[in-house]
């Protein structure tokens with residue numbers, strides 16, 4: 696049987712519409728009788744996210760940049776490994792299409808942004824790739840769709856959204872550090888280009904946010920191109 700496909704919805708800012716878009720796309724594909732499944736990382740519902748919660752709640756320190764990116768990455772990588780083994784493997788191996796809200800690509804963005812030095816950043820990115828895709832043998836994304844939303848807009852969306860970690864009051868350590876948010880967004884644009892991701896500019900010409908439907912139609916047109924390549 697043909698292996699599945701992994702399409703990642705990614706961005707360099709929190710509260711950028713990833714969950715919304717992953718849900719609408721997977722639902723539309725299901726309506727078309729395609730075996731599509733929405734998945735999300737971190738997998739907060741699983742015990743495998745315990746160390747991620749400790750990290751995001753600030754138990755290792757409030758400043759994300761002071762927390763070792765190699766260590767922090769492993770928290771997220773192990774959560775992915777456990778979730779893949781326990782929940783996703785049968786779907787993927789039987790030809791399903793996983794639509795993933797974040798993935799290894801988030802470690803690439805958020806953890807590599809902690810490096811100032813370019814060669815240290817590149818060394819980290821190579822290490823991470825090897826850890827998650829070779830050593831842990833997680834599936835590599837076939838396509839990464841990058842939602843480009845600048846922080847000044849995503850911060851507004853974040854205000855409206857409920858926090859995802861149920862016992863956290865207020866924001867997580869990534870969300871409350873403006874310096875880290877801006878730096879990570881710039882790093883995300885660099886990573887998106889370096890790895891040739893498909894970038895969706897979520898702002899109109901007048902700098903207002905496009906509607907959920909407009910962004911969905913752009914994502915769906917990318918899906919149609921993928922489908923027409925005949926890989927599925």
Ligand SMILES: Nc1ncnc2c1ncn2[C@@H]1O[C@H](COP(=O)(O)OP(=O)(O)O)[C@@H](O)[C@H]1O
Nearest residue numbers: 709710711712713714715852855856905906907
């Ligand atoms: N294009 C958009 N325009 C207006 N509101 C949006 C848009 N996309 C998402 N939202 C809203 O912003 C909030 C964050 O969206 P969500 O999909 O949860 O983001 P993420 O998964 O990136 O954290 C939600 O309340 C959602 O309804």
Ligand SMILES: Cc1cn([C@H]2C[C@H](O)[C@@H](COP(=O)(O)OP(=O)(O)O)O2)c(=O)[nH]c1=O
Nearest residue numbers: 709710736737771797798801802805859869
């Ligand atoms: C999945 C993942 C997330 N992260 C970061 C991105 C977010 O700042 C934070 C929490 O993820 P998440 O709850 O998905 O953020 P949001 O929905 O607000 O966009 O963890 C990593 O650093 N590495 C990873 O592998």
